[in-house]
Structure formats: C-alpha cells, structure tokens
Amino acid sequence: MPPDLRIRVGSRTSPMAVAQAEHVRDLLFRSGEDLDVELIGIETSGDRWQGDLAELGGKGTFLKEIDRHLLRGDIDVAVHCVKDVPGDVPLPEGTTFAAYLPREDVHDVVLFPAGSPYRGLDELPAGARIGTAAVRRKAQILRKRPDLHVDRIRGNVNSRIARFDSEGRLDAMVLARAGLRRIGMEHRAVEVLSLDDMCPAVGAGVIGVQCRTADTGIVELLRLLDDPRTRTHVTAERTMLRDLRGRCNSPIAGHCTTTADGQLSLLGMVFGRDGGHFACAQERDTLDHAHELGARVAAALARKGAHRLIAGTAR
C-alpha cells in the first residue's frame, strides 16, 4: 500500500537549513501518520550572493523565493528560522505558519580562534576585532565594549566558521547557540552571553513550519507539531516587531517568556548604531493577550524614541 500522504518539504540548502528540514521530517514520521516525506533543497539567490544582503533586498529575499515555490506547488511545506522572517511585510496570502516548534536555546555565544588565550569578550584587548552581521549584536557588543571593532561577516554559519578559522582576521565571532547545535558545532562556543548583555532577536531559536492555508490535511498534520507556548511568545514578539516596522536587520531585540506565576513578560529593546543609545521597555500581560502585549511594548518603545534609533538619526 502506498502511504496516505506525500509531503515535499522545502528548505534552503545550507547545512543549518537542511538539519532543520530533517528535524521536521523526523517529527512528521513520529506523528504516527502514514507519510512519504521528501526533502527539497532550494538554493536562493541570497545563498549564491556573496555581497551585502541589503543590496539584494535584505534577508526577506530568501523567503520570497521559497514562498514562490510553496505557492506554485513545487513544495508543500517550507521550514524557516522565525528569526529570519521579516517583520515589516505580511506573510504571502494563502500561506500560514501551521507549526512553531518548541523554542530552543536563545543565547548568543562567542567563538575564539584555535589557540586564542581569551575565553570571553571581557578579556579581549582594546581594538580587538569581533565578527557578526547583525546590527542587534553589534550594538550590544559596543554597549559593553565601545573599544572593540565589530566587523561584518556573512554567509551561512558553516562558511562563517570556515572563514573565521582559515583567514585569521578576527579575534572572536558571535553566533547563536541554537544554530551551532543544529549543525553539530556547539563545542565551538566558548562564552555564553547572558540575556542581560545580549537580548535575543525576535523569534530566536524558533523553527517555523509554513504551508498553504488551503491544504487542510497538511495544516492539521503540522498542528500536531505546534507548541502553543512558543506560538504565544512569537506572537507577542512579532507584533512588537511589526508595530515598530522592524526591517530584517533593524537594531531591535525582543524576548517574551512566561513568568513563574503564569503571565507573559515581553522585553523589547531598540539600539542606536553605536550602542551608546538605546530604548528599552518591559511589560506583562495574561497569556491570552500576546497581541496586546506586543503592541503595548512597541508603543512604549516608540514613546522612548525607537523610530529615531531605527532610522539611525538619534543623538
């Protein structure tokens, strides 16, 4: 007997994206349904392009190309890092994130070259070079250590680590622990940055699984993988991001958690380019008010000058 349902799962071709798609495939197999799951790698122009992503139209470029495959029916399911889903454009009509997998670790970590005598950002001498592509990380590194140089490094996580090791140009590099874990490189993390020193990106550590809204069978199947607590946290964070009209690489951080007494707590931060200026707001609400909470934190940040900071015009 052929399986009841054949599902084509699309993802980008980087090792991290493939690991995520394989994880979703394994979860689908374990769902108990009779399935045939095929993984389809989609090489996007952003993966081939080695220049500045902003010139290509930003991180959303990857998403748009994968969306097109989903809408055209070349794939049935797309697997994304929620962190990479732009906050300022709506999802394409006719698609939905039917599952958010349980959130993984949200800490950023610091890598050092082999043989480095240093074990933490605090130990680095003035003028040391730190690699990261995220303005959120750059601002928070400079907030603590304005004497360090932050250099852009881009490409997928494996190629970043390969260049970091081979070029010897940088004294340290900051990456997400969740991403390292997915590609089996967690042993490279030397320092784990505290959440106070490095507020995570909106959607950090969350894998989102998208499908066509009209595919009710697949929507129902993916629902089995959905983690309601993660969905609530992502809803609060992404409502905040949307209201701030955060671009893919805006200097915005946001982290929603559930407190011990069962409330939602959302911390939002917006940074100026040099890390010297920032706005910060934290609010609480009940579990059924994730949207309202996100909107309230965004409004509080706006009152504190968030839009000038995002535009890079604060002083």
Ligand SMILES: NCc1[nH]cc(CCC(=O)O)c1CC(=O)O
């Ligand atoms: N921008 C790339 C990206 N998108 C998601 C992750 C890490 C895993 C996650 O937070 O979901 C990474 C790598 C990194 O930031 O080091």
